[in-house]
Amino acid sequence: MATQKLLLLPGDGIGVEVMAEVKRLIAFLNKTGLASFETEEDLVGGAAYDAHGKAISEDAMKLADQADAVMFGAVGGPKWADVPYEARPEAGLLRLRKDLGLFANLRPAVCYPALAEASSLKRELVEGLDIMIVRELTGGVYFGEPKEIVTLENGEKRAVDTQVYTTHEIERIARVAFDLAKVRRGLVHSSEKHNVMKSGVLWKQVVTEVHKAEYPQVKLEHILADNCGMQLVRTPKQFDVIVCDNLFGDMLSDVAAMLTGSLGMLPSAALGAEDAKTGKRKAMYEPVHGSAPDIAGKGLANPIATLASFGMALRYSFGLSEAADRLDAAISAVLSEGLRTKDIASAGQNAVSTSEMGAAVIKAM
Amino acid sequence: MATQKLLLLPGDGIGVEVMAEVKRLIAFLNKTGLASFETEEDLVGGAAYDAHGKAISEDAMKLADQADAVMFGAVGGPKWADVPYEARPEAGLLRLRKDLGLFANLRPAVCYPALAEASSLKRELVEGLDIMIVRELTGGVYFGEPKEIVTLENGEKRAVDTQVYTTHEIERIARVAFDLAKVRRGLVHSSEKHNVMKSGVLWKQVVTEVHKAEYPQVKLEHILADNCGMQLVRTPKQFDVIVCDNLFGDMLSDVAAMLTGSLGMLPSAALGAEDAKTGKRKAMYEPVHGSAPDIAGKGLANPIATLASFGMALRYSFGLSEAADRLDAAISAVLSEGLRTKDIASAGQNAVSTSEMGAAVIKAM
Ligand SMILES: CC(C)[C@H](C(=O)O)[C@@H](O)C(=O)O
Ligand SMILES: CC(C)[C@H](C(=O)O)[C@@H](O)C(=O)O
Numbered sequence: 001m002a003t004q005k006l007l008l009l010p011g012d013g014i015g016v017e018v019m020a021e022v023k024r025l026i027a028f029l030n031k032t033g034l035a036s037f038e039t040e041e042d043l044v045g046g047a048a049y050d051a052h053g054k055a056i057s058e059d060a061m062k063l064a065d066q067a068d069a070v071m072f073g074a075v076g077g078p079k080w081a082d083v084p085y086e087a088r089p090e091a092g093l094l095r096l097r098k099d100l101g102l103f104a105n106l107r108p109a110v111c112y113p114a115l116a117e118a119s120s121l122k123r124e125l126v127e128g129l130d131i132m133i134v135r136e137l138t139g140g141v142y143f144g145e146p147k148e149i150v151t152l153e154n155g156e157k158r159a160v161d162t163q164v165y166t167t168h169e170i171e172r173i174a175r176v177a178f179d180l181a182k183v184r185r186g187l188v189h190s191s192e193k194h195n196v197m198k199s200g201v202l203w204k205q206v207v208t209e210v211h212k213a214e215y216p217q218v219k220l221e222h223i224l225a226d227n228c229g230m231q232l233v234r235t236p237k238q239f240d241v242i243v244c245d246n247l248f249g250d251m252l253s254d255v256a257a258m259l260t261g262s263l264g265m266l267p268s269a270a271l272g273a274e275d276a277k278t279g280k281r282k283a284m285y286e287p288v289h290g291s292a293p294d295i296a297g298k299g300l301a302n303p304i305a306t307l308a309s310f311g312m313a314l315r316y317s318f319g320l321s322e323a324a325d326r327l328d329a330a331i332s333a334v335l336s337e338g339l340r341t342k343d344i345a346s347a348g349q350n351a352v353s354t355s356e357m358g359a360a361v362i363k364a365m
Numbered sequence: 366m367a368t369q370k371l372l373l374l375p376g377d378g379i380g381v382e383v384m385a386e387v388k389r390l391i392a393f394l395n396k397t398g399l400a401s402f403e404t405e406e407d408l409v410g411g412a413a414y415d416a417h418g419k420a421i422s423e424d425a426m427k428l429a430d431q432a433d434a435v436m437f438g439a440v441g442g443p444k445w446a447d448v449p450y451e452a453r454p455e456a457g458l459l460r461l462r463k464d465l466g467l468f469a470n471l472r473p474a475v476c477y478p479a480l481a482e483a484s485s486l487k488r489e490l491v492e493g494l495d496i497m498i499v500r501e502l503t504g505g506v507y508f509g510e511p512k513e514i515v516t517l518e519n520g521e522k523r524a525v526d527t528q529v530y531t532t533h534e535i536e537r538i539a540r541v542a543f544d545l546a547k548v549r550r551g552l553v554h555s556s557e558k559h560n561v562m563k564s565g566v567l568w569k570q571v572v573t574e575v576h577k578a579e580y581p582q583v584k585l586e587h588i589l590a591d592n593c594g595m596q597l598v599r600t601p602k603q604f605d606v607i608v609c610d611n612l613f614g615d616m617l618s619d620v621a622a623m624l625t626g627s628l629g630m631l632p633s634a635a636l637g638a639e640d641a642k643t644g645k646r647k648a649m650y651e652p653v654h655g656s657a658p659d660i661a662g663k664g665l666a667n668p669i670a671t672l673a674s675f676g677m678a679l680r681y682s683f684g685l686s687e688a689a690d691r692l693d694a695a696i697s698a699v700l701s702e703g704l705r706t707k708d709i710a711s712a713g714q715n716a717v718s719t720s721e722m723g724a725a726v727i728k729a730m
Binding site for chain 1: 441450453455459485486487490506507509512513514517521522523524525526527528529530531532533558560561562563564566567568571590591592594595597598599600612613615616617618619620622623624628
């Protein structure tokens with residue numbers, strides 16, 4: 001089995017704790033011969049800022065570029081509230097996304113049957129929920145220029161952010177969404193604000209054209225982003241794949257994740273384009289939850305989102321679908337046994353710690 | 366009693382039907398001497414486009430400018446999907462907001478106790494919910510320039526929208542939010558994405574300064590917009606007033622409205638600055654729901670959102686708080702009697718028509 005290179009970037013807060021469980025899982029996979037990983041580890045976010053004054057070092061960027069995949073924990077926390085904008089923890093994450101060209105962010109929102117009760121929504125609305133949000137991740141208002149604050153003559157300040165999308169950027173993310181829909185339930189909702197934004201007008205046009213030319217077998221619906229937010233709360237099960245820009249994807253995927261009652265359980269993948277020669281794509285895997293400074297360091301975090309993100313890496317980056325299947329089955333098994341970290345425990349239920357949950361998943365494999 | 370000037374702009378779809386009930390209410394108020402309104406009526410949206418090729422005529426803009434308040438129905442529908450961008454139905458609404466300087470959009474999300482069951486959320490999470498979203502309405506990505514689609518040399522297109530905010534724009538909307546919080550529960554959440562957007566950085570800074578200098582008695586929390594969307598679904602009752610920019614306000618207010626189970630019930634107000642001389646402010650009142658082309662013309666629409674918007678007009682623009690109180694009481698009364706339009710009827714319950722609901726409210730006054 002060829003050795004595969006993985007870069008671990010635990011980051012801040014609970015990122016460190018949940019990544020520790022991935023390390024244990026990797027050691028297990030290497031020992032049992034299920035895989036052969038060579039890992040490196042580096043700093044990102046506030047931890048990197050504390051060490052080098054930057055949210056990610058050039059060395060770490062180089063390691064990320066050379067790795068077959070990156071596992072990312074989480075970044076940020078009140079400790080870094082006042083660092084300069086360019087060095088804020090999130091800058092490390094955004095640079096990784098942009099410089100590695102990870103334009104396609106897959107964010108599944110799945111309601112685990114055992115956890116349907118944890119949703120704020122009525123059970124019948126979320127039981128069996130399985131949505132895939134496909135978020136454009138390297139464009140839009142996140143990266144467009146100008147992006148600045150200038151001081152005007154009268155002493156006031158004026159802040160500008162710029163939303164930019166090109167035909168090419170929209171085409172490639174649309175294809176990711178349609179390809180996923182083909183192997184799912186065959187339905188794509190494309191979400192924008194074409195009634196207000198020119199980028200929305202172009203988005204709708206290009207998605208419509210890609211659909212017509214390349215994916216007649218998939219059903220395409222257009223939905224305004226505000227209405228999409230509403231409909232996610234009203235009848236979430238109407239959705240299969242939702243494709244949208246960077247900022248709408250940020251908002252909609254958080255709302256969708258919250259519906260499931262399984263926020264501590266949800267993985268995500270950020271994928272680049274296929275290399276024409278090698279057929280490989282750059283990729284970074286990350287839990288949907290953040291660094292949760294309020295519970296950091298207490299062993300309360302749920303490692304499942306990060307373990308499941310690693311499962312996506314096994315499947316999409318390493319072609320180890322057997323190991324991925326075993327991991328998914330192990331996660332289901334521990335949940336069925338009733339094991340719960342605090343975030344998914346019901347009132348009065350005994351909760352296990354981060355490392356107890358991690359150990360149980362490995363044991364179930 | 367001085368005569369007061371009201372411009373009615375029913376617009377498209379169910380806008381026409383719900384505005385008809387406001388007209389009946391106005392006739393009733395005039396006849397009983399509770400008020401003395403002089404109304405004009407004009408076209409907006411698709412209806413205006415069909416008549417003049419523009420989403421609002423210069424004449425209608427002039428009437429809006431001269432009126433003491435504008436009542437707006439709803440605009441848009443599939444019929445106008447292919448009209449030129451500048452003439453699309455929404456352009457009429459956006460021009461009214463911008464040219465009348467209606468920078469402060471108040472969007473209450475209130476869960477009527479009788480309707481808590483209609484929410485997708487569990488009853489205990491929404492019962493008693495009373496949130497006020499204060500949305501900036503004349504700035505941000507809705508109006509910033511450049512806003513364009515250009516064709517590049519390689520034949521691709523590139524779309525740009527520009528998010529702009531100045532100190533002044535943020536200060537004045539922050540004051541509206543803090544003033545409201547003072548007479549409510551004393552809590553403001555300011556929502557932005559300062560971790561990604563420079564406009565978010567300035568927003569957070571300016572809101573913090575206004576708070577410190579002018580509203581020490583109000584509690585201020587900062588919350589990232591994606592997290593705010595999440596928290597609205599998780600534990601909505603933690604919020605009192607939420608203040609945010611135009612685009613986040615669009616998304617968050619739709620999510621918040623949907624939580625209440627009362628979408629067909631929710632009013633909104635868009636207010637301008639106080640005139641230094643007269644102390645008056647320009648104002649437009651509008652239901653939160655849209656033109657609902659799917660149910661238009663069938664007498665199914667719920668007129669309460671528009672009647673309640675008119676109630677806000679009575680209160681904020683016309684100083685007729687007695688009439689406003691009576692209207693609010695009448696709406697509560699018909700709901701308590703069990704009267705329901707289709708949108709809020711429970712399964713199997715008999716629903717009344719738009720005009721039956723309107724008539725019942727007037728009768729209860
Ligand atoms: C941390 C932050 C920069 C990031 C984003 O806005 O993209 C996060 O919210 C996410 O959704 O991954
Ligand atoms: C109709 C549309 C232009 C409008 C908006 O985006 O502001 C609507 O969604 C609203 O929230 O009032």
